[in-house]
Amino acid sequence: xxxxxxxxxxxxxxxxxxxxxxxxxxxxxxxxxxxxxxxxxxxxxxxxxxxxxxxxxxxxxxxxxxxxxxxxxxxxxxxxxxxxxxxxxxxxxxxxxxxxxxxxxxxxxxxxxxxxxxxxxxxxxxxxxxxxxxxxxxxxxxxxxxxxxxxxxxxxxxxxxxxxxxxxxxxxxxxxxxxxxxxxxxxxxxxxxxxxxxxxxxxxxxxxxxxxxxxxxxxxxxxxxxxxxxxxxxxxxxxxxxxxxxxxxxxxxxxxxxxxxxxxxxxxxxxxxxxxxxxxxxxxxxxxx
Amino acid sequence: xxxxxxxxxxxxxxxxxxxxxxxxxxxxxxxxxxxxxxxxxxxxxxxxxxxxxxxxxxxxxxxxxxxxxxxxxxxxxxxxxxxxxxxxxxxxxxxxxxxxxxxxxxxxxxxxxxxxxxxxxxxxxxxxxxxxxxxxxxxxxxxxxxxxxxxxxxxxxxxxxxxxxxxxxx
Ligand SMILES: Cc1cc2nc3c(=O)[nH]c(=O)nc-3n(C[C@H](O)[C@H](O)[C@H](O)COP(=O)(O)OP(=O)(O)OC[C@H]3O[C@@H](n4cnc5c(N)ncnc54)[C@H](O)[C@@H]3O)c2cc1C
Ligand code: FES
Ligand code: FES
Numbered sequence: 110x111x112x113x114x115x116x117x118x119x120x121x122x123x124x125x126x127x128x129x130x131x132x133x134x135x136x137x138x139x140x141x142x143x144x145x146x147x148x149x150x151x152x153x154x155x156x157x158x159x160x161x162x163x164x165x166x167x168x169x170x171x172x173x174x175x176x177x178x179x180x181x182x183x184x185x186x187x188x189x190x191x192x193x194x195x196x197x198x199x200x201x202x203x204x205x206x207x208x209x210x211x212x213x214x215x216x217x218x219x220x221x222x223x224x225x226x227x228x229x230x231x232x233x234x235x236x237x238x239x240x241x242x243x244x245x246x247x248x249x250x251x252x253x254x255x256x257x258x259x260x261x262x263x264x265x266x267x268x269x270x271x272x273x274x275x276x277x278x279x280x281x282x283x284x285x286x287x288x289x290x291x292x293x294x295x296x297x298x299x300x301x302x303x304x305x306x307x308x309x310x311x312x313x314x315x316x317x318x319x320x321x322x323x324x325x326x327x328x329x330x331x332x333x334x335x336x337x338x339x340x341x342x343x344x345x346x347x348x349x350x351x352x353x354x355x356x357x358x359x360x361x362x363x364x365x366x367x368x369x370x371x372x373x374x375x376x377x378x379x380x381x382x383x384x385x386x387x388x389x390x391x392x393x394x395x396x397x398x
Numbered sequence: 399x400x401x402x403x404x405x406x407x408x409x410x411x412x413x414x415x416x417x418x419x420x421x422x423x424x425x426x427x428x429x430x431x432x433x434x435x436x437x438x439x440x441x442x443x444x445x446x447x448x449x450x451x452x453x454x455x456x457x458x459x460x461x462x463x464x465x466x467x468x469x470x471x472x473x474x475x476x477x478x479x480x481x482x483x484x485x486x487x488x489x490x491x492x493x494x495x496x497x498x499x500x501x502x503x504x505x506x507x508x509x510x511x512x513x514x515x516x517x518x519x520x521x522x523x524x525x526x527x528x529x530x531x532x533x534x535x536x537x538x539x540x541x542x543x544x545x546x547x548x549x550x551x552x553x554x555x556x557x558x559x560x561x562x563x564x565x566x567x568x
């Protein structure tokens with residue numbers, strides 16, 4: 110039950126939505142509602158106005174641009190993403206992560222734009238968004254703004270997005286030739302959220318040497334992060350078992366880990382190394398395939 | 399401020415004036431008096447409120463009724479056709495897939511969406527599909543059996559229909 114009254118609008122264009130959002134009274138956009146409505150039931154969010162994005166057709170699309178950039182509309186649901194052929198083929202770590210979000214019903218409604226805007230520290234999709242060096246394209250009163258994933262995640266429920274901006278799409282550059290990606294998750298047994306989620310994206314040269322390694326980690330720190338020390342350790346190796354273990358062991362270096370009932374900081378840091386190893390192994394397998 | 403919404407539920411179109419705060423599950427249960435859809439938790443956890451919205455299994459406690467304007471909804475009351483139970487309903491009865499029955503409407507709807515996309519699932523896939531549906535009674539085992547049995551019956555029915563269609567071909 111929602112007791113706090115609000116007005117509801119469902120504009121047809123993103124420009125109208127931005128305008129309505131900028132009107133000043135406590136307005137919020139709603140996408141899948143799977144983070145916002147539970148907060149509204151608890152009274153933790155009490156918007157005066159809800160601006161539903163669902164009629165903005167372009168936000169639902171997943172498309173590939175001429176240069177190979179894969180563009181995922183903010184309203185693409187976790188389910189749309191997990192089942193999309195292009196995403197599965199080119200952005201396997203994202204497809205894996207989307208397929209691991211919550212449960213079947215949550216994936217049917219929840220959106221990637223909502224997940225990135227809400228920025229729960231335990232959300233899955235931020236990890237592959239970081240690992241693929243995606244760009245978050247936002248629309249605000251001054252027009253369009255592109256935010257690199259690396260500059261986007263600031264903390265738990267904190268991002269570089271301004272209150273008057275709406276995420277329009279998430280842009281994933283086309284991965285180079287022999288690239289493999291994978292997401293490995295230790296899910297909270299009750300909530301399903303990530304206690305640890307690691308997205309690994311690895312590009313190998315024809316001789317099998319690792320050319321580029323990118324590792325995004327969710328669930329562990331206040332904000333999703335790139336495990337740069339682990340990436341450096343893997344790059345230039347032949348990605349044999351020893352190199353993978355050594356790189357994975359560095360995946361929580363320099364990180365202040367969260368501590369809660371599900372996992373202490375120390376345990377979380379251990380989990381990262383285990384799940385980083387699994388994600389890297391699967392990513393390499395896929396890159397070699 | 400009231401909004402007029404038009405929602406097709408189990409094949410019938412309903413137009414009603416509602417407040418934006420009304421949840422889809424409240425619209426179904428209170429406005430339309432379709433009480434087969436249950437509310438177990440009202441916190442998006444249990445899946446008792448699951449209905450199909452445009453073919454997708456959705457927790458109706460986590461969607462506003464105004465968001466369903468123009469949508470097609472199927473609830474447990476819409477599963478049987480002309481008095482014939484849906485294969486999933488027959489399978490839950492046959493396999494003893496329920497005890498108190500509170501979770502059953504939501505589980506059957508989730509299973510219908512799932513089997514639509516995966517006609518011959520493994521038990522592991524079935525268990526993954528019903529992660530968003532909690533049952534306090536059965537221990538899930540017979541629910542998994544029921545979904546597997548329904549999938550077999552639905553495959554058989556589909557191949558029967560294909561055969562009839564092939565025979566009818568000139
Ligand atoms: C039972 C349950 C289990 C879950 N398990 C997981 C899990 O395991 N992993 C996981 O990652 N997530 C999980 N989630 C969260 C789920 O993925 C949400 O769908 C997601 O976090 C928010 O997406 P949404 O579309 O529902 O956003 P909404 O709830 O509609 O919005 C969330 C916030 O983002 C803002 N917003 C939404 N879209 C935009 C946009 N385009 N531009 C700017 N701001 C926007 C809203 O104003 C609001 O503040 C779970 C949720 C539930 C209910
Ligand atoms: S009542 Fe909707 S999930 Fe429990
Ligand atoms: S049969 Fe009682 S909750 Fe499932």
